[in-house]
Amino acid sequence: RAATVDEPRPAVLYSSFDGRQYSDSPRAVHRELASRGRDIEHLWVVRDQQAAVPEGARPVALHSADWYEALARSRWIVTNTHLPEWFERAEGQTVVQTWHGTPL
Numbered sequence: 423r424a425a426t427v428d429e430p431r432p433a434v435l436y437s438s439f440d441g442r443q444y445s446d447s448p449r450a451v452h453r454e455l456a457s458r459g460r461d462i463e464h465l466w467v468v469r470d471q472q473a474a475v476p477e478g479a480r481p482v483a484l485h486s487a488d489w490y491e492a493l494a495r496s497r498w499i500v501t502n503t504h505l506p507e508w509f510e511r512a513e514g515q516t517v518v519q520t521w522h523g524t525p526l
Contacts, residue, residue: 430497430515433463437501439522441469441484444476447520448500452479465492 434455436448444466452464456478464479467489475481482488493499493506497515502522511517 433496434498435492435496437467441467
């Protein structure tokens with residue numbers, strides 16, 4: 423890990439098809455959480471600006487410094503594909519893996 427994190431920040435990092443789309447289960451989770459009006463930051467992984475993120479969310483470019491920081495510090499991560507092999511969930515961090523195409 424690049425840094426030791428005391429406590430995750432109140433943010434959700436969403437990734438749908440590694441930043442290729444704003445779609446699938448991560449989109450559904452985002453819509454539900456955003457509708458609840460909680461004071462959390464919504465971050466969306468984007469690859470080459472392919473995915474347009476919704477209003478109120480901030481794009482985070484895949485493999486950028488912001489992306490590494492968001493992986494390390496976001497309290498929640500919602501993804502439908504694999505996370506990097508080197509990724510280790512921090513204490514207090516929750517990863518929601520929706521596995522595209524798998525009925526859970």
